[in-house]
Amino acid sequence: xxxxxxxxxxxxxxxxxxxxxxxxxxxxxxxxxxxxxxxxxxxxxxxxxxxxxxxxxxxxxxxxxxxxxxxxxxxxxxxxxxxxxxxxxxxxxxxxxxxxxxxxxxxxxxxxxxxxxxxxxxxxxxxxxxxxxxxxxxxxxxxxxxxxxxxxxxxxxxxxxxxxxxxxxxxxxxxxxxxxxxxxxxxxxxxxxxxxxxxxxxxxxxxxxxxxxxxxxxxxxxxxxxxxxxxxxxxxxxxxxxxxxxxxxxxxxxxxxxxxxxxxxxxxxxxxxxxxxxxxxxxxxxxxxxxxxxxxxxxxxxxxxxxxxxxxxxxxxxxxxxxxxxxxxxxxxxxxxxxxxxxxxxxxxxxxxxxxxxxxxxxxxxxxxxxxxxxxxxxxxxxxxxxxxxxxxxxxxxxxxxxxxxxxxxxxxxxxxxxxxxxxxxxxxxxxxxxxxxxxxxxxxxxxxxxxxxxxxxxxxxxxxxxxxxxxxxxxx
Amino acid sequence: xxxxxxxxxxxxxxxxxxxxxxxxxxxxxxxxxxxxxxxxxxxxxxxxxxxxxxxxxxxxxxxxxxxxxxxxxxxxxxxxxxxxxxxxxxxxxxxxxxxxxxxxxxxxxxxxxxxxxxxxxxxxxxxxxxxxxxxxxxx
Numbered sequence: 001x002x003x004x005x006x007x008x009x010x011x012x013x014x015x016x017x018x019x020x021x022x023x024x025x026x027x028x029x030x031x032x033x034x035x036x037x038x039x040x041x042x043x044x045x046x047x048x049x050x051x052x053x054x055x056x057x058x059x060x061x062x063x064x065x066x067x068x069x070x071x072x073x074x075x076x077x078x079x080x081x082x083x084x085x086x087x088x089x090x091x092x093x094x095x096x097x098x099x100x101x102x103x104x105x106x107x108x109x110x111x112x113x114x115x116x117x118x119x120x121x122x123x124x125x126x127x128x129x130x131x132x133x134x135x136x137x138x139x140x141x142x143x144x145x146x147x148x149x150x151x152x153x154x155x156x157x158x159x160x161x162x163x164x165x166x167x168x169x170x171x172x173x174x175x176x177x178x179x180x181x182x183x184x185x186x187x188x189x190x191x192x193x194x195x196x197x198x199x200x201x202x203x204x205x206x207x208x209x210x211x212x213x214x215x216x217x218x219x220x221x222x223x224x225x226x227x228x229x230x231x232x233x234x235x236x237x238x239x240x241x242x243x244x245x246x247x248x249x250x251x252x253x254x255x256x257x258x259x260x261x262x263x264x265x266x267x268x269x270x271x272x273x274x275x276x277x278x279x280x281x282x283x284x285x286x287x288x289x290x291x292x293x294x295x296x297x298x299x300x301x302x303x304x305x306x307x308x309x310x311x312x313x314x315x316x317x318x319x320x321x322x323x324x325x326x327x328x329x330x331x332x333x334x335x336x337x338x339x340x341x342x343x344x345x346x347x348x349x350x351x352x353x354x355x356x357x358x359x360x361x362x363x364x365x366x367x368x369x370x371x372x373x374x375x376x377x378x379x380x381x382x383x384x385x386x387x388x389x390x391x392x393x394x395x396x397x398x399x400x401x402x403x404x405x406x407x408x409x410x411x412x413x414x415x416x417x418x419x420x421x422x423x424x425x426x427x428x429x430x431x432x433x434x435x436x437x438x439x440x441x442x443x444x445x446x447x448x449x450x451x452x453x454x455x456x457x458x459x460x461x462x463x464x465x466x467x468x469x470x471x472x473x474x475x476x477x
Numbered sequence: 478x479x480x481x482x483x484x485x486x487x488x489x490x491x492x493x494x495x496x497x498x499x500x501x502x503x504x505x506x507x508x509x510x511x512x513x514x515x516x517x518x519x520x521x522x523x524x525x526x527x528x529x530x531x532x533x534x535x536x537x538x539x540x541x542x543x544x545x546x547x548x549x550x551x552x553x554x555x556x557x558x559x560x561x562x563x564x565x566x567x568x569x570x571x572x573x574x575x576x577x578x579x580x581x582x583x584x585x586x587x588x589x590x591x592x593x594x595x596x597x598x599x600x601x602x603x604x605x606x607x608x609x610x611x612x613x614x615x616x
Binding site: 039040064065066067068071087090091092128131183187188189196197198236239240242243246247251262263264404407408409411434435437438441455456477 | 480484486487488489491508533534538545548549551552553554582586587588589590592593595596597598599613615616
């Protein structure tokens with residue numbers, strides 16, 4: 001495949017064959033040629049063939065080989081003649097990250113670190129299976145799917161402030177539970193308030209470096225402060241919604257005369273019944289995920305109260321922000337000097353709206369939307385702020401994480417889970433996990449260094465560095 | 478052709494290659510491969526049986542649909558499946574009986590988990606000596 005370097009960190013895949021637009025990859029030269037890059041770049045080119053795609057098929061520096069879309073992909077489709085592809089959102093619909101700050105300094109928390117991690121492990125279920133923190137009847141689950149995190153306010157598990165600090169206010173519009181199958185509801189019913197497995201985690205962290213004082217102050221974070229990062233999604237409900245609609249659209253695409261280079265790119269024209277129903281069901285799964293992360297945060301607040309014997313309000317356990325990184329959204333963006341309605345697919349990419357944007361919470365509007373970038377569990381994670389450049393260049397999007405370097409199997413061959421545990425503990429990080437084997441799969445060496453990824457998006461202006469966080473304790477799914 | 482499966486590296490996901498003398502046996506073996514990534518059985522107690530009927534627009538899509546149906550049975554019906562018997566298999570239709578242990582969260586050991594079977598690089602092919610299937614699982 002032909003790839004041309006356009007700038008220090010910008011590469012282009014020129015348009016050829018069935019591609020409707022070029023591909024554009026933001027990458028660090030050192031990260032560019034890593035394992036699986038050929039396949040990932042082919043996937044960027046494949047996405048460029050989808051009907052209605054505007055400007056470019058974009059990939060972020062954490063790009064890696066996925067199924068259908070690459071992970072780290074962004075594609076905006078014209079709202080009038082474009083398509084929606086459930087594979088462009090992924091199975092884990094609204095997988096995302098939430099950053100919770102506390103009023104505790106690291107010196108106050110350190111002596112209670114073991115007790116706190118123990119309490120978090122008890123309060124936040126991990127792994128696969130049906131055992132979330134919230135028991136729901138089917139009628140309640142249906143309401144939760146339509147209302148999102150707002151459903152939890154009446155139950156005393158969320159506040160108005162929490163909703164204000166969640167993307168979409170924690171509630172996607174257009175959610176219609178009649179588009180969600182009984183199977184999806186059955187899979188999700190017992191799972192609200194659970195981490196799940198794979199790369200999902202909860203980390204206790206400390207803010208170890210602040211690079212942008214003004215933005216950090218607006219976000220309520222400062223050096224030495226203890227924070228909690230939660231990474232989870234829509235669990236079985238979202239997985240089943242994607243499965244159901246990929247199945248339906250595999251046929252729909254062929255009927256609409258769309259020639260797909262990969263069947264996982266199955267899609268349907270935005271004005272079709274399949275697309276309308278998928279977007280209604282996807283919004284339900286997004287709401288499930290917002291509520292799931294909210295419920296996990298509620299459990300985190302309880303754990304802090306147990307260990308420190310003060311109310312979470314007095315401990316200052318407050319939500320900084322909650323962002324989605326697997327989602328499709330109707331947004332309005334400037335195209336050729338005109339405001340245009342588009343459907344933005346973000347598959348392993350984060351919304352990153354800049355200062356002054358009306359969709360950024362009032363308290364953050366002067367500095368831009370908080371963007372939360374988890375790294376691997378041994379090194380660091382980042383808090384960034386959105387920019388106007390992202391709005392102009394990448395449909396208001398930036399990277400979402402470190403990006404995998406080694407496959408899970410390859411990672412297991414490097415070191416065992418027990419060895420990874422010893423290394424993390426040697427670095428002073430408390431580790432709790434459902435399965436030690438999965439520790440090896442998610443070990444730091446299995447990921448790119450998130451500092452390189454964040455360095456690229458900061459350098460090209462797709463987000464701005466605000467603060468760095470280091471792990472103190474890890475709870476793995 | 479003998480019967481078996483192997484897990485194949487795929488950066489963020491896992492590929493499963495399955496082979497067997499007949500297509501039906503490939504489906505059954507794919508079920509065993511899937512559960513090797515989901516949950517270890519206890520091999521004790523009574524099994525619960527489920528009869529399945531599935532349809533899809535092509536034989537390989539049927540293979541993905543079959544695996545997704547088994548995942549649904551694990552998560553929603555809470556069955557750790559150990560027996561897979563495909564009774565009837567056409568191009569677009571499958572009838573099967575599966576059986577498994579009711580999930581005991583305190584005792585069964587989970588193995589990482591699988592979100593879904595994808596259609597990426599999905600195939601089911603007849604070879605000279607038998608059948609081979611390939612599925613990428615989102616884990």
